[in-house]
Amino acid sequence: xxxxxxxxxxxxxxxxxxxxxxxxxxxxxxxxxxxxxxxxxxxxxxxxxxxxxxxxxxxxxxxxxxxxxxxxxxxxxxxxxxxxxxxxxxxxxxxxxxxxxxxxxxxxxxxxxx
Amino acid sequence: xxxxxxxxxxxxxxxxxxxxxxxxxxxxxxxxxxxxxxxxxxxxxxxxxxxxxxxxxxxxxxxxxxxxxxxxxxxxxxxxxxxxxxxxxxxxxxxxxxxxxxxxxxxxxxxxxxxxxxxxxx
Numbered sequence: 062x063x064x065x066x067x068x069x070x071x072x073x074x075x076x077x078x079x080x081x082x083x084x085x086x087x088x089x090x091x092x093x094x095x096x097x098x099x100x101x102x103x104x105x106x107x108x109x110x111x112x113x114x115x116x117x118x119x120x121x122x123x124x125x126x127x128x129x130x131x132x133x134x135x136x137x138x139x140x141x142x143x144x145x146x147x148x149x150x151x152x153x154x155x156x157x158x159x160x161x162x163x164x165x166x167x168x169x170x171x172x173x174x175x
Numbered sequence: 176x177x178x179x180x181x182x183x184x185x186x187x188x189x190x191x192x193x194x195x196x197x198x199x200x201x202x203x204x205x206x207x208x209x210x211x212x213x214x215x216x217x218x219x220x221x222x223x224x225x226x227x228x229x230x231x232x233x234x235x236x237x238x239x240x241x242x243x244x245x246x247x248x249x250x251x252x253x254x255x256x257x258x259x260x261x262x263x264x265x266x267x268x269x270x271x272x273x274x275x276x277x278x279x280x281x282x283x284x285x286x287x288x289x290x291x292x293x294x295x296x297x
Binding site for chain 2: 062095097099101105106107108109112120122123156158160163164165166167168169
């Protein structure tokens with residue numbers, strides 16, 4: 062079963078950008094997968110943000126601001142969620158997800174907006 | 176407005192059974208696969224099970240295979256998760272979510288319900 066590794070925590074200041082990574086295990090290649098991202102605030106269910114496979118194959122969740130975007134670092138075998146113009150309400154847990162055969166979630170990153 | 180409302184959670188002893196329900200509204204229910212995802216207290220998300228829009232295909236994680244059964248009643252716009260032989264490690268909030276395709280495949284889960292808490296303890 063492939064593994065997705067996310068740093069447990071990250072922090073950034075309001076107005077700055079946050080770059081959250083999701084590293085795929087070496088048995089699978091990030092370039093082959095759509096990587097989905099979800100945001101979960103305390104006490105709330107997860108919310109779908111976006112997916113990214115390539116610049117020509119990506120999608121944004123309904124109502125999700127464009128300051129949330131996805132990309133990949135193929136050399137690092139990782140998906141990236143970039144949040145620009147950080148706001149206090151962006152403080153949340155962020156999860157990545159892929160479908161190698163069945164669904165796999167990363168362990169999540171808690172983003173703190175200082 | 177698309178809404179998903181889970182129910183059926185509670186406290187059960189190890190080895191017991193529980194049936195969760197997820198009532199959907201605001202969309203053409205049989206046009207979408209549905210899925211269950213759980214979250215143990217203080218932990219991350221774990222995919223559990225899914226069912227196609229017509230209910231003719233079901234999918235399970237290894238951790239629940241043979242113990243849980245997913246089903247749906249499209250006339251009632253409801254998806255179910257029958258959980259048998261429950262273990263302490265099944266303790267979690269169980270979320271249902273809509274899959275953005277009729278066939279369970281590579282797609283987003285959107286939206287999610289508020290979740291229902293299942294506690295397995297003696």
